[in-house]
Amino acid sequence: MDSSEVAFQDVARRRWRIAIVLTLAMVAMYFGFILLVAFDKPLLGRLVSPGLSLGMLLGALVIVVSWIMTWIYVRWANTHYDRVLHDLRAGTRQ
């Protein structure tokens, strides 16, 4: 196996690892929320400030954090992943 193949395998493995970790984080966050909805209704009904229940705050946070997680991934992939692929491609052309 040549060095470009090793470098490629390496970056591909890293991308999968990051994708899987972020996916698991999403699953944990969302199902944490759903399990609270399903099994601890009084807790989510508690008010954190007048008019704002913990359930609504967490629901809104799930939406906002989901978007931040897409931003984290896109930022990593745009800078790190694409640069490695670019270098690999430049390397194979020489």
Add this chain to the structure above:
Amino acid sequence: MIIAQAAAGQATRIGEPNAVAMAFFFAFIAITIGITWWAARRTRTTEEFYAAGRTISAGQNGFALAGDYMSAASFLGIAGLVSTTGFDGLIYSTGWLVGWPVVLFLIAEPLRNLGKYTFADVVASRLRQAPVRIAAAIGTLATVTFYLIAQMVGAGGLIRLMFGLNYETAIMIVGAAMLAYVLFGGMIATTWVQIVKAVLLLGGAALLALLVLSKFGFNPTRLFAAAAEKYGAGVLAPGRLVAKPLDAVSLGMALMFGTAGLPHILMRFYTVPDAQTARKSVFYATGLIGFFYLMTFVLGFGAMVLVGPEAIRAVDAGGNMAAPLLAETLGGTPFLGFIAAVAFATILAVVAGLTLSGAAALSHDLWVNVARGGHATPGEQLRVARVATIVLAVVAVMLGITFKGQNVAYMVGLAFAIAASANFPALVLSIFWRRCTTTGVVSSMVLGTAATLTLIYLSPTIQVDILKHESAVFPLRNPALITIPLSFFIAIVVSLLTANTGEQAGYARVEREMHTGH
């Protein structure tokens, strides 16, 4: 004052022909037909018909994805649920968003790098073409059909309520306009229709939310406090809708993993030039859709406080007219007309996207790659795609008329459950797992579809609510809790039993291509 407004809700002009709604609606039709005419001259090849020539930018695709995804169920359904049940409706707001990061992390880039027009291209890339494509077409057409029924029935009811047109006429109008977009303008027109619709829907919803907030000093918590004061603190906490815990978890699974199996969403990733653009477009789409679902908090509670649940249920028992009623309360008949036209445009655009993805499964997967073994001239491919579009449009209109008066909510849940159980496991395993085989993937897709349909049929929604039986054999309203793990299990066990060194060897080539696009 609030009670006076609730009483005034009974004097709504919903259901009467509304000149403003007609004017906005015809303006939308005129603009989109103009776009279609422009797109038709740019739609000469199969690549242009199915994938807009792969020229769509990240920002455009972000709006188009959002347009394809935010159906009337999101806008009218969630606002209605929140306004009549409070917090419970918001479970849908979060559930419909969390699928997007999953699409980004696992699916978007490999899909763009490996496929041409349909998600079956990816699953079949190192497996046997014919069986995989037939199975994928079954999953696609099942998902598209149930999604189409929901949208068509919703459109018919909506137009009847808003314009006073009769149901069948309304369905025909939707069918005809959608057919024109897809048939002549293909993916280029469909994409621009989604973009126009997404801008209208986001703009309309934002305007409505701002008008609501202006009554509460631009402080959402004061709105929520007003709702709690009027209808009890219970409206801010989980309640009746998720009385059974496992129902909530099962619905959550369908919503989270269904998005990554929706054929009309997956198809959008082929319209962009490369994987990097696909990736960025999901980031934009997630932001737009998230912003929209955050606004549903304000719209739903706004309608609860300013219109009142009784007045909303008086117009439509399902609560679907909450957002239009809110618009009427805040901006009178002209604003009602605008929001009505936006809701109609929303349905029309989603129907067009669904039809195009169904046509791709029929023509690209079944006809070109199975019936003709991949050997069809470009002219023939385009002809078959257009014939498939006409067939699907006729089927959609017939389904819309047949299922008149059905509860549409369970149809959307069904579409998500099929997408999550039939398409998602096969797609993920074919991308991630070296050892998956043709037989494994095909059994998973076929049995996943069959199990989902069977369990839905045995569920309380069909057995108790529709067939009026005493009890249901299967207790869950959404089968995803059982069928998603079942599909993965079938794919894995059958693959291990039918281990195939040739297909494993193909993974090395596919792996490089899915990461690099070369």
